[in-house]
Amino acid sequence: MDMETVTLSAEARAVAERIRNLRDYLELLAEHGQCITWPETVLPEPDIRKVVVAAGRDAMAGPAIVFDNIRGYPGKRLVIGVHGSFSNIALLLGKPKGTSIKELFYELAGRWGSDKPLINRVKPDDAPVHENRVEADINLYDMLPLYRINALDGGFYIAKANIVSRDPRDPDNFAKQNVGIYRIQVQGPDKFTLLSVPSHDMAQQIRMAEQDDVPLKIAVMLGNHPAMAMFAATPVNYDESEFAYASQMMGSPIDLTQSGNGLDVLAGAEMVIEAELLNNKRCLEGPFGEFPGSYSGIRHVPLFRVTAVSHRTDPIFESIYIGKGWTEHDTLIGLSTCAPIYAQLKENFPEVVAVNALYQHGLTGIISVKNRFAGFAKSVAMRALGTPHGLMYLKNLIMVDDDVDPFDLNQVMWALSTRTRASDIIVIPNMPMVIIDPAAEIPGKGHRLIIDATSFMPPDPIGGDAKIVSPPTGPEIDDLAKYILRLQKEAEGR
């Protein structure tokens, strides 16, 4: 499929045109009560952690929180939870607060299309991110209100940065420019470690740079356009640009400029930290409270040196709370994890109806599919394991029929209860796994599980009474459900 731009509703178009950077998005959120400024003075630890955990409890409607009164960090601003709820994501997509997750999924899936970049080039002199430039005496502690995210993390993390790097063997290729979210632990005023999953683009680039003994320059973008934060974590193929995806998904141009070390960066980022890999140097990193809800261990991790920093005046440090789910990590990348798996499956199996891979970056996925014959759903599941994301992440897969909404766990439980035979459970032993999955046999290797909860199809012997009740479904029922909610609210208001 190739198209110029995605088709957007009038509301989505208005939002896409309005939002060019983080500040625009915070303003939009605030107008809808989805961004609040914390009214009291906080200590970096443990106060910030407590507030954001409380805000994150409401995955549907929790707000972003700005802290502008942090002890010891006068004048500095921190925002957490920008993508912390599905209502915040809905507003970014031009949908009302409270839009269902399923509706948001189809909105995103509908935007999934060509890889044609909508890039607006901004001269470095005109880019807000270059308003302030620091090239000597760099001290990250003096620039950012750093704090410990979980109580037993090994240090202070920059956990929501978009990191830009180029293939060190093909540095002029825009499409091979990688933008990803990797955790960064500050290791000194101008040093940090960066952890990447060995299969990810960044890890490949680190290996290439060290093998060829060539420089690997990176740009760490902080406080970004909200679409960038959502799509930098999207598992696209190696030669596809995340900038292109982000702009396509928003349906409006992304403003790019050059960093001092020659990479494309967001012109409206709050801060860009330019750094270079110290080839073959390693430093102890971790533990860090990770998205499976457990601490990862300590490892030797590649070390980088900061060479320069550009930042907007009074920059806002955007961070995230990660831990035992739900957290902002799940709402940030949940939908953008589902959409590519769906699109990639659709290429081979148009029978796929929806993919719910919201849980812990897709460690559990639920796929609904129009079943064609006995065992068909299992083949679709195998294909899902071969998608770029499925390769490492899709550990537990539940396959359901097209009459089951994979985003409605009550319906999924109905399918498990009525359509699963014990012999329809497949365990694939000794498969690759995410190294931080606590359920691994050894880090990086473990078992996969497929539960086929689809209905029996010929040539399967079909149970005698398997005539399914067909309650009314579709847009009319969805609208009626919304109407009932409105009536309830009105009744409450009386």
Place this chain on the structure above:
Amino acid sequence: MNCPRCNSAQEHLRTEYQGREGDELVWTVFYCRRCSFTWRDSEPAESIDYAEREAWFRADPDHPEKYKHNIPPADGN
């Protein structure tokens, strides 16, 4: 003061940054050059008191071979 995580002595610690409000010193951030732990002296004891930290969260810089490599260096060291 020793490192809260690996108990290394003062000589291995580095003062990273001091948070100030006007003339008031609010807190100080330290870094352990042996185990890379970073902490602020205003944090709760569960994070910065060696005795209160669960053993799993301690570090043993005398035995770096205990810790895996995320990406092994190309030069093999």
